[in-house]
Amino acid sequence: MPRLKPLLWMCLMGPLLACASAPAPKPESSESTPDFLGAKEPKPRLMMLGTFHFKDAGLDQYKPQHALDVLSPERQREVEALVEALARFQPTRIAVEVDVPKQAALDARYQDYVAGRAQLTANEVDQVGFRLAKKLGHPKVYAVDADPHQIFNPLFDKVDARQFETADPKWQQRFTQLYAHQDELKTRQPLMEHLRYLNSPELMRQEHGAYSIGIFKEDGEDGYLGADLRSAWYNRNLRIFRNLQRLMSSPDERVLLIIGAGHLPILHFVGGSSPEHEVVDVRDYLRPAFDK
Template sequence: MSRIPKRLLWLCLLGPLLACASAPVPKPEASEESPPDFFGAKEPKPRLMMLGTFHFKDAGLDEYKPQHRLEVLSPERQREVEALVEALAKFQPTRIAVEVNVPHQDKLDAQYQDYVAGRAELTANEVDQVGFRLAKKLGHPKVYAIDSAPHQVLDQLYYAVDEKQVAALDPKWQARFNQLYTHDDELKTRQSLIDHLRYVNSPERIRQGHGAYSIAHFKVDGEDGYLGVDLRTAWYNRNLRIFRNLQRLMSAPEERVLLIIGAGHLPILQFVAETSPEYELVDVRDYLRAP
């Protein structure tokens, strides 16, 4: 009996294995099916960009009272404001919305017109420093008030809560949030305005900030066990009203709206905007770069 050459023997043995290895592997079936595009993802849509800010001139209305002032009217900071305005102008907004109550639109119009006509100087407020400057640069006839007071009854109940009771709730978490606020308060004095606003508008900082609404006041039970929960709905109510006001500015696909607002509003407003089928949310950090 003749012997089979070793090379041929190996080919006989490995041939089926190589054939299996080279055969296409069937793809596993998708565990979840993506829904069809019922909402026209590629259709032209109004664009919305949100700039979350700290208050350049704090009015002392928030629970944390800043310990460090930002001298926004100093020559150095004014150069930084100008750089910020130049950066935001690249978005080419068609409308600029600011954190002013809608009933005060007439007063806002008068203040803006006085500034444009040279009859008034800008205050340190971010509405003036960023909103007015940018609107004038782009030749806008006005800026838009979009803020709304929360439901009056809920707002009154919020201030009727016993603060001593609140102080006894979640002392550990309240202390940690105060650490965060203190850190941010001091950080703004060390960073350029654009760099600090990039930090303020980062997803992680926005996510962390929203956590403050599920502690302390949120846990005040009241008679039915949900007083604190009901009180927090005033904050959600206010932000949903703000979004409704924004919708009124975005009636056409070519609209590009810039909202300038306190960063604490971003978690709710961004969530509503991202899930809305009508608008495209633009990440402001794409524009927060020094020229």
Template sequence: MKKLLLAVLLLAGTCLSPVLAQQGKTGGKDDRAQVMLLGTFHFAYPNLDMVKTEKKDQLDINSSESQRDIARITSQMARFKPTKIAVEVRAEKQAKLDSLYQAYLQGRHELGVNEEYQLGFRLAKQLGHTRVYAIDTWGNLDAYQKPGTSEFEVRDDIKERMEKFWTYMQSVSKARAEAEKKQAGHTPRTLYKTIQYMNQPEAIRKSHEHYFRDAFQYEETAQDYTGVDWYSATWFNRNLRIFRNIQRITESPSDRILVIYGAGHVALLEQAVDSSPTHRLVPAHTLLK
């Protein structure tokens, strides 16, 4: 059994696509596809995350100032010379994204306020790209999902425990949001300055730090890993799957992939890209001057 397990682990380490396997042969930096991760906030403010943004603190994406900032950001990202642009849209919605992008190119679609449109579509058109890539996905919820349900519904045997955990998550997230507001002092920020700040190494580190506080440490006994297991299945697993989708759209060592994503994802995606033998990380902050 031990020999079989060892063989499986060794095989797993060699199962690369033909293109990526070819990339790994020379082992030099120049034979790796380059990836730039541009962290953003969600321009449409869907407020689906635990920390909400109040209306009075939201930036007007359609204002002349914000539109100038968007033009400035796309101009700076163009200096990376991306061959592909990937956005935070579910991978199974690629056909719909293709349809919207083609309509936009033909002048039949007015851009929505979402960052995948305002940044992704604009820059892709500017660079003459034929498509924008959808690479988003969700984490592995199989351990929590009630069998036979299409929408997420937690299993009966853990429902009470998970409801207690989610109530705790909401309370600590609200408290953290209020504390951050007081610390920030409600200073108005432009869209450009916000994106510029989000992509600084220290801001990326601080954003990632939150995933190891509060709810991550939730437990009812010393043998309880409710918080750890939830974040492992949802957040950490999700970002590994997103990186797998980045690998899937990588077709050549000469690819230069610009990934436009929620800033909270950047730390884990950076780690994945930087650890990959087939990709090379190019930090976005170097262009946001």
């Protein structure tokens, strides 16, 4: 066999020689951060169920076009299955999207339902919160919603409500298509299947993107009017989380929050970052008992 010319040999073997002569990669540091924050200590658990509003009040920017009769026999069976599934979490307290100052009225409505003096409305607070609380023998459900601080009111006075819908039309149209898809999808999917979809991390990420477009880009006098307006939404959710903290004073607490899915991105971020609490993925429970 003829011998390869030296230059050709070097061309062929060069990469191998380079690999052979290259220094071995340094092993990653085995140094680990000591558990200063007590990650393994017992913590109260928080599970958040993000939902669409069973009976929409028309307060959100997107107005639903598809009605869902949650009081129909078929949907009532689905609600009962949902309550059974959530009961497996064994919550010690159930928190709902009702303003804290309305706690007394919420207590009265719940007691009337438990005593058989009132029927449940179509609202998810009643259909899920009240049903589950009664099933578990809870004496009350807890209002945790809050308004943003009043310091934001002058900012809202500077904009017309129509600006929220007309700013940044390209992205507004795309998000409207997303909301319309969800609105229609809820009428086709079984309830628990739809709630698993609403509570998926990817959908949370997508929906949270709506807060960096539209009115966010309104500059105002100092260049930050839209950003300051959006801060009110973050402030509201931080206040909601503070209300949740008050319910989780003991490691034995297992709090279930029932709230509009739009609140999830901020609440999951704050709750998941908190060293004091453990956030439980609700999707692990959104299955019929035989499918767990």
